[in-house]
Amino acid sequence: MEEELLSSVEQFYNTVSEDYNKLIHRAVPRYPEMLWAIFQYIPKDFKPKRILELGCGTGNLSELIVKTYPNAEKVLVDISEKVISQCKSRLENNDRIEYCQADINELDFPADSFDLIVSSITIHHLKHHEKELLFNEDVTMIVKSKDAKQGKFKGVSFDMLAVGEKSMVSRMNYTADNFVPFHQHPQEQSGYVISGKYRLKSGDVDEILKTGDTYSIPGNTQHSFEVIEAGQVIDFFSPPREDYLV
Numbered sequence: 001m002e003e004e005l006l007s008s009v010e011q012f013y014n015t016v017s018e019d020y021n022k023l024i025h026r027a028v029p030r031y032p033e034m035l036w037a038i039f040q041y042i043p044k045d046f047k048p049k050r051i052l053e054l055g056c057g058t059g060n061l062s063e064l065i066v067k068t069y070p071n072a073e074k075v076l077v078d079i080s081e082k083v084i085s086q087c088k089s090r091l092e093n094n095d096r097i098e099y100c101q102a103d104i105n106e107l108d109f110p111a112d113s114f115d116l117i118v119s120s121i122t123i124h125h126l127k128h129h130e131k132e133l134l135f136n137e138d139v140t141m142i143v144k145s146k147d148a149k150q151g152k153f154k155g156v157s158f159d160m161l162a163v164g165e166k167s168m169v170s171r172m173n174y175t176a177d178n179f180v181p182f183h184q185h186p187q188e189q190s191g192y193v194i195s196g197k198y199r200l201k202s203g204d205v206d207e208i209l210k211t212g213d214t215y216s217i218p219g220n221t222q223h224s225f226e227v228i229e230a231g232q233v234i235d236f237f238s239p240p241r242e243d244y245l246v
Contacts, residue, residue, distance in 0.1 A: 024060070028121070035061050035120060039068055048072050048115035054104050055079075055122025059087035065118065066091060075114070079103050105130055129163040129245050151244055154180050158235075160244060168240035172233045174198070180225040187237040190216040196231015200224075 025031050038061070049072055056062045056076035065074060077100045078084050084099050091097060100107075105126070123131060141162045148159035148171070156178050161169040174196055182201075191214060198209045202223035209215065211231075217223050237244075 024121075031060075035064055038118060038120065039064070042116070046116075050114050050116075051075070052109070052114040052117045053077065054117065054119035055125075056087050056099075057083050057121075059090040061118065061120045062087055062091060062097075066094065066097075069116075070096075072096065072115075074098070075100060075109075077102055077104060077107065104134070127242070127245055129168075129240060153244065154183070156180060158244070163240055163245065166240075167236060167238040168244070170235045170237070170244060172235055174227045174230055174233065176227060176230045178227045178230075182222045182224045184220055184222045185237075185241060185243075186219045187239060187241055188217070188219045190214065190236045192234045194232040194234060196227065196233070197229035198231075198233070199226040199228060201226075 028034065048069055051065060051069060051072050051074045053062055053065060053074065053076045056078045057080075059076075062074070062076055065072075073096050075098045076084070076087060078087070079102065081101050084101055088099060104122070123134070126134065141164060143160075143162045145159070148161055151158050151160055157173045157175075159171040159173065161171060163169075171194075193209050193211055193213045195211055200207050200209055200215055200223065202217055202221055207215075208228070
């Protein structure tokens with residue numbers, strides 16, 4: 001699903017690349033003013049030596065970066081090959097620019113590679129947990145119980161707890177009338193029963209689970225979860241489940 005989304009974003013911008021500038025000015029009122037406003041948040045005496053732009057598009061913000069910081073080295077990133085081509089044509093003959101066609105989730109520059117990172121109308125394409133990772137990379141995430149986001153899966157209410165790059169934690173709040181029919185997902189799932197009583201079926205497994213019991217289900221394995229007595233279960237998924245995070 002995530003690969004399809006990324007592909008659709010790339011495909012969309014490849015399709016509209018030639019008309020992008022005209023379309024963005026129609027879609028975003030006072031668009032040039034918005035771009036210039038970005039520089040109002042940067043100290044006037046700040047002189048970056050190396051700048052990263054996430055989602056350069058056809059070069060609207062890139063052009064302003066070049067004018068504002070002509071001596072800085074720039075790395076311009078975008079997922080669309082065609083809009084990068086447009087940007088290159090617009091900023092041709094500039095030996096201080098490096099272009100990179102990539103998904104910004106997959107960038108892996110060494111620490112302290114840049115003095116300034118800028119972006120305009122790009123971050124909104126990321127999912128919520130991807131935004132958290134972008135702004136908090138290598139930072140321990142703490143989610144207080146009162147701050148947990150709520151969601152539903154097959155009629156079961158859950159609290160979204162900590163989400164990392166490779167795993168996530170959720171608290172399932174089961175009521176007596178809940179029943180999760182057979183289903184599967186690519187993520188490995190492990191769980192800890194806080195309270196309640198349940199019947200887990202998976203392959204040859206047919207077990208009653210009570211407070212303190214744990215389980216682990218391999219990815220792509222059919223399983224069902226019957227609620228016998230209402231309660232709460234902590235579930236761990238690796239990697240994170242996209243359908244929980246939307």
